[in-house]
Amino acid sequence: MIITVTLNAAIDKSLSVPNFKVGRRHRTVEQRTMAGGKGVNIARTLKTLGRPVIATGFAGGPTGTRIVEQLTAESILNDFVRIREESRTNTAVYDPTTGTQTEINERxxxxxxxxxxxxRDKLLYxxxxxxxxxxxxxxxxxxxxDAYADLIRECxxxxxxxxIDTDGEPLRHAVRAEPxxxxxxxLEAEELVGHxxxxxxDRLIAVGEMVELGAREAIMTLPDGCVACVQEDGGRRRYRVTIAPREAVAAVGAGDAFLAGYVAARYAGSTPPDCLRFGVACGAESTQRLGAGLVEPREVERLLHEVDVRQVDTADVG
Known part of the structure; x- marks a missing residue:
């Protein structure tokens, strides 16, 4: 079983608005409203890929009720802790004429x-x-x-x-817990390593630096794939994984789809290169859909042969 933790779950509204300009009145040509937050998006992709997953976290007020109801309607197992305050709503506006996207995330x-x-008690159970x-x-x-760090140590x-997939100080603390x-x-990696x-x-050196900070393995996601420092055959190996650029319908949530694909492949016992390959294919496929965590498994399989996985000798990266 795979558990995804979303402590700041949301209702995510995705709007497609051609020729979007600030200060103007617009009408959407497509819209989608879904339960969201990174862990929820990852759970959605894992469910689609046929992996056993349960989503947990916090849900509060009528918005929290809606999050739980939507996950249940998608047949995603979930077990959230109800809290007193209202869960958030996030809005993403995609302009298909320019390919730009604007995100407004509530606190x-x-x-x-x-x-x-x-x-904590529920997660450990x-x-x-x-x-x-x-x-x-x-x-x-x-x-x-340090909340994530404490939970990582307990697990x-x-x-x-x-x-772990977060940023800022929560990530800095979490890495010290040796996930x-x-x-x-x-951007999150640059903030963590300080340059x-x-x-x-530089990126291949940085994933090595991130491992030195405490994590056993580090993967940095990029628009065209990822770089990674992973454990393999008793040692550390670095990989650069790429896929040809493709015109995106919406890129929000591509990192979540990547991580879900990586986790799905790792759960199935795939090798590190194949886990990275599958993750990149999932991330790329997700950009063709409005709404985070949505992938078509047959399209993911089709994309696998387009993903290039290259092992990089440590002598080449200093």
């Missing part, structure tokens, strides 16, 4: 220490039957930056593989 609810303790736990997304207001003590895998994007990356060599 989200406050969570009390007691509510966090209830969640669920983890007794789990193989992997994916912690993904921002922390709600009122939750300390690791129980022998459960842990994966099995971390998966930031470029910008100019090219692939």
């Amino acid at each position: 989200g609810p406050g969570v009390s220490a007691r509510e966090l303790e209830i969640f 669920l983890a007794t039957g789990a193989d992997m736990v994916v912690f993904a997304g921002s922390l709600p207001h009122g939750v300390e930056h 690791r003590r129980r022998g459960v593989l842990t994966i 099995d895998v971390m998966s930031p994007n470029v 910008e990356f100019n090219d692939d060599e």
Whole structure:
């Protein structure tokens, strides 16, 4: 079983608005409203790919009820802790004429220490039957930056593989808890290691630096694929994985689809290169759909042969 943790779940509204301009009145040509938040998006993709998954986190007020109802309607197993304050609603506007996207993410609810303790007990109960736990997304207001780190340590003590996808101080603390895998994007990785990356060599060096900070493996997602430093055959290997650029319908959530694909392949026992290949194919396929976490498995399989996986010798990256 795979558990996805979304402590700041949301209702996500995705709007397609041609020729979008700030300050003007517009009409949508397509729209979609779904339960969201990074962990929820990952659970949706895992469900589509046929992996056993349960989504958990916080849900509050009528919006929280709607999140749970939508997940249930999608046949995604879920077990959320109800909280007093209202869950958030996020809005993404896609302009198909320019390919640009604008995101407005609400701050989200406050969570009390007691509510966090209830969640901790629930997660550890669920983890007794789990193989992997994916912690993904921002922390709600009122939750300390080290919350993910504490939960990762608890899960690791129980022998459960842990994966983290967040940013800022929560990521900095989480890495020190030695998760099995971390998966930031470029901006999140630059903030973590403290410098910008100019090219692939810089990025390949950076994933090694991220491993030195505490994570066993590090994957940095990019618009055209990823770079990774992974454990393989008793040592560390670095990979650059690419796929040819494609015109996107919407790119929001592509990183979530990538991570879900990677987790799905790892759960099935695939090799590290094949896990990365499958993740990149899922991320690329998801850009063809309005709404996060949506993929078509047959299209993912078709894309696999377009993904190039190249092992990079450590001597080539300093």
